[in-house]
Amino acid sequence: MNLEQLFNHIKFKHVIGTFSDAQINKITQDTREVESGDVFICIEGANFDGHGYAAQAVEKGAIAVVARKQLDINVPVIYVNDTTKAMAMLANAFYGYPSDKLKMIGITGTNGKTTTTYIIEAILKGLKLGSGVIGTVGIKVNDTFIPTINTTPDSITLQRVFKEMDDENVAVCAMEVSSQALVKGRVWGVDFDVAVMTNLTHEHMELHHTMEAYQAAKKLLFSQMGNSYKTAKVAVLNKDDETFEDYREATVGEVLSYSILDSESDFFATNIHYFESHTTFDLVYLNETYAVHSNLVGEYNVSNLLAGMASVFALGYSLTEIVATIPSLLGVSGRMELAAKADDISLYVDYAHSPDAMEKVLATVKNIAKGKVIAVFGCTGKREFEKRPIMTKIGIEQADFAFLTADEAMGEDQAEIWEMMKPGIPEGATNYAYYENRVEAIYKAIEMAEPGDIVLMMGRGNDTRYYDSNGWIYHFTDKEAAVNGMNRRALLQN
Numbered sequence: 347m348n349l350e351q352l353f354n355h356i357k358f359k360h361v362i363g364t365f366s367d368a369q370i371n372k373i374t375q376d377t378r379e380v381e382s383g384d385v386f387i388c389i390e391g392a393n394f395d396g397h398g399y400a401a402q403a404v405e406k407g408a409i410a411v412v413a414r415k416q417l418d419i420n421v422p423v424i425y426v427n428d429t430t431k432a433m434a435m436l437a438n439a440f441y442g443y444p445s446d447k448l449k450m451i452g453i454t455g456t457n458g459k460t461t462t463t464y465i466i467e468a469i470l471k472g473l474k475l476g477s478g479v480i481g482t483v484g485i486k487v488n489d490t491f492i493p494t495i496n497t498t499p500d501s502i503t504l505q506r507v508f509k510e511m512d513d514e515n516v517a518v519c520a521m522e523v524s525s526q527a528l529v530k531g532r533v534w535g536v537d538f539d540v541a542v543m544t545n546l547t548h549e550h551m552e553l554h555h556t557m558e559a560y561q562a563a564k565k566l567l568f569s570q571m572g573n574s575y576k577t578a579k580v581a582v583l584n585k586d587d588e589t590f591e592d593y594r595e596a597t598v599g600e601v602l603s604y605s606i607l608d609s610e611s612d613f614f615a616t617n618i619h620y621f622e623s624h625t626t627f628d629l630v631y632l633n634e635t636y637a638v639h640s641n642l643v644g645e646y647n648v649s650n651l652l653a654g655m656a657s658v659f660a661l662g663y664s665l666t667e668i669v670a671t672i673p674s675l676l677g678v679s680g681r682m683e684l685a686a687k688a689d690d691i692s693l694y695v696d697y698a699h700s701p702d703a704m705e706k707v708l709a710t711v712k713n714i715a716k717g718k719v720i721a722v723f724g725c726t727g728k729r730e731f732e733k734r735p736i737m738t739k740i741g742i743e744q745a746d747f748a749f750l751t752a753d754e755a756m757g758e759d760q761a762e763i764w765e766m767m768k769p770g771i772p773e774g775a776t777n778y779a780y781y782e783n784r785v786e787a788i789y790k791a792i793e794m795a796e797p798g799d800i801v802l803m804m805g806r807g808n809d810t811r812y813y814d815s816n817g818w819i820y821h822f823t824d825k826e827a828a829v830n831g832m833n834r835r836a837l838l839q840n
């Protein structure tokens with residue numbers, strides 16, 4: 347594709363300079379990635395203004411630059427009034443509108459997005475369909491894994507990945523859509539066939555400031571889904587969540603509701619039985635009952651399973667076949683994952699880092715523990731300060747004993763984080779201890795555990811990168827600390 351062909355896809359523009367016939371190598375918004383033959387797009391970000399990098403992009407071989415502000419450079423400049431919108435339009439055009447060719451499921455909500463994408467992936471694999479996943483854990487194109495920085499990447503990365511998915515015969519892509527991505531236009535031009543809402547609770551206030559703004563941000567996924575009945579669009583909505591009516595009104599698509607409380611919902615889970623390592627329930631859809639067996643535990647995962655099954659069903663696949671695939675999912679990495687088990691003590695790692703997720707996972711663990719529930723958790727640095735006492739309170743009130751410690755401090759002073767956690771300690775509570783060092787907290791929790799107990803490490807899931815108070819970044823996983831802690835316990839006992 348040459349410059350003329352690419353920029354024909356933008357209606358309102360002012361071009362300074364003359365386009366050459368050269369083929370475009372790629373489009374990018376980052377000078378650190380610029381190669382000869384690229385088109386560079388200037389984005390005004392949170393830290394830098396891309397316009398300041400335009401000259402550097404030309405030095406590195408950019409053959410055209412898209413800008414909003416006046417530039418003095420010796421390659422054609424395409425002026426537009428919104429470079430982020432232009433970036434989404436150009437990325438779609440450059441990669442040939444690949445999301446139109448895939449079946450796209452977008453999942454939003456505070457908690458449960460990652461889990462739901464992996465439920466969908468397992469169903470797709472069970473149905474022998476090519477599958478794509480995009481989210482917090484990374485990108486998967488069938489079985490090829492690609493690491494990412496963002497839960498929902500920028501529009502260029504997205505379109506490039508969709509193209510790759512299409513080339514690799516992916517039939518359905520399940521992607522997490524963060525509220526930040528919706529607000530910042532990262533998913534502009536993504537043709538979702540199905541949009542899913544898990545739930546909405548207090549999170550990400552550093553960006554949205556109020557719950558109303560946060561709810562409005564997530565609603566964009568539903569209001570942006572194609573306003574046409576030529577291709578079927580479906581909104582899969584959680585009837586147990588307060589957003590249900592609001593989001594139902596926002597979409598022109600057909601709605602499939604799901605619930606574990608309301609028998610009037612389309613996908614209704616009843617007769618639910620919770621076991622230590624699996625869950626069974628009856629799925630009722632239009633008076634037909636399907637027996638579901640899942641290796642995921644916890645009430646919240648029944649909701650996630652309903653969302654996952656409804657999403658694939660919305661694309662036209664047989665519900666009987668979908669239900670038959672559910673046992674194939676053994677678990678989701680870092681989400682209630684058994685990290686170690688010995689002496690009848692089970693150690694789980696989980697990604698709960700919001701008050702609601704903590705409540706849900708602690709309730710689940712209390713349900714299955716034969717003995718005590720010993721929790722280990724902290725609060726992330728540099729964000730969501732108001733969550734800190736709330737999480738502290740929940741952890742101490744719900745666990746039999748809570749080891750409070752550091753999560754990723756992200757360069758913030760851990761002593762400061764702890765000061766903000768302290769007001770959440772319930773009056774008179776004695777069932778907690780604070781160890782600044784997370785490894786020490788995990789070891790102490792393991793030391794305390796007796797047969798029948800569960801140690802639950804929350805907040806980090808399967809994260810491998812740890813960014814501490816001093817600004818140092820190094821490899822650290824809760825799972826490895828748990829295994830080492832169990833070995834240490836065995837040594838201490840002998």
Ligand SMILES: CC(=O)N[C@H]1[C@@H](OP(=O)(O)OP(=O)(O)OC[C@H]2O[C@@H](n3ccc(=O)[nH]c3=O)[C@H](O)[C@@H]2O)O[C@H](CO)[C@@H](O)[C@@H]1O[C@H](C)C(=O)N[C@@H](C)C(=O)N[C@H](CCC(=O)O)C(=O)O
Binds near residue numbers: 377389390392399
């Ligand atoms: C605050 C925010 O949203 N930041 C995102 C944003 O970066 P930014 O606005 O800070 O960009 P910037 O660093 O100021 O740079 C501006 C422009 O100059 C360019 N530049 C910059 C430096 C240089 O040397 N050369 C150059 O060309 C940059 O490429 C960019 O185009 O655009 C980047 C590219 O798309 C994102 O990777 C980055 O996400 C950062 C890593 C981030 O932490 N984002 C969070 C807030 C986020 O989006 N989180 C959600 C998930 C949340 C959840 O559900 O838990 C997510 O979807 O990941």
Ligand SMILES: Nc1ncnc2c1ncn2[C@@H]1O[C@H](COP(=O)(O)OP(=O)(O)OP(=O)(O)O)[C@@H](O)[C@H]1O
Binds near residue numbers: 456459650702
């Ligand atoms: N439906 C749900 N409702 C409430 N809590 C949930 C739900 N599903 C999972 N959780 C809890 O939230 C944690 C994170 O789950 P998951 O990674 O699936 O959510 P997410 O929406 O992708 O989160 P993030 O946006 O932080 O990446 C889990 O480890 C579990 O403790």
